[in-house]
Amino acid sequence: GAVVSQHPSWVICKSGTSVKIECRSLDFQATTMFWYRQFPKQSLMLMATSNEGSKATYEQGVEKDKFLINHASLTLSTLTVTSAHPEDSSFYICSAREPSVEAYNEQFFGPGTRLTVL
Amino acid sequence: LAKTTQPISMDSYEGQEVNITCSHNNIATNDYITWYQQFPSQGPRFIIQGYKTKVTNEVASLFIPADRKSSTLSLPRVSLSDTAVYYCLVGYNDYKLSFGAGTTVTVRA
Secondary structure, three states, X not given: OOOEEEEOOEEEEOOOOOEEXXXXXXXXXXXXXXXXXXXXXXXXXXXXXXXXXXXXXXXXXXXXXXXXXXXXEOOEEEEEEOOOOHHHOEEEEEEEOOOOOOOOOOOEEOOOEEEEEO | OOOOEOOOEEEEEOOXXXXXXXXXXXXXXXXXXXXXXXXXXXXXXXXXXXXXXXXXXXXXXXXXXXXXXXXXXXXXXXXXHHOXXXXXXXXXXXXXXXXXXXXXXXXXX
């Protein structure tokens, strides 16, 4: 199946710094990628939809100036958490849809990035 | 997006069959039913999808009654490695997946 990777797998940073997380589709091109956040013992929450060559679409309540998304190529989307604070500590997961896959609602997820802000 | 309701948790033993039922009373005509599996500290993984009746793959079976207001994911002969959270999703939109609380399945030896 299609593979989506994320880097880094985990990161620890100081409060006030910015952190960039990369999401790559390794064997397919993804015009659209998605970013989720998951707090401990909770479900995934969609943060934004990343569109190649255009601005990301953010879900209600997600600050676009804090969570910067750049989808510069068909295989790479980045999420930058700006001025991170301890409450931003979470598990960030990206996903992408492989265009040739026939099943509706089937997306391929990355392994996730654990962000800890001290 | 149709709302789904699943049990919060289920316990089972190795070798048993696990059946997780998901309720989706307001499913739309075009909606598909999709199940994902998530292990701790990993991204979710697509398991199976169906529209009506029964779908089976190498991992699971999905049973959908005629009214489509519920569905049951069946995991045959579970092992310890099947311990995970299972999410039921309903929709037609390729892009916005809405994850509910999911069902935590714990398989014991």
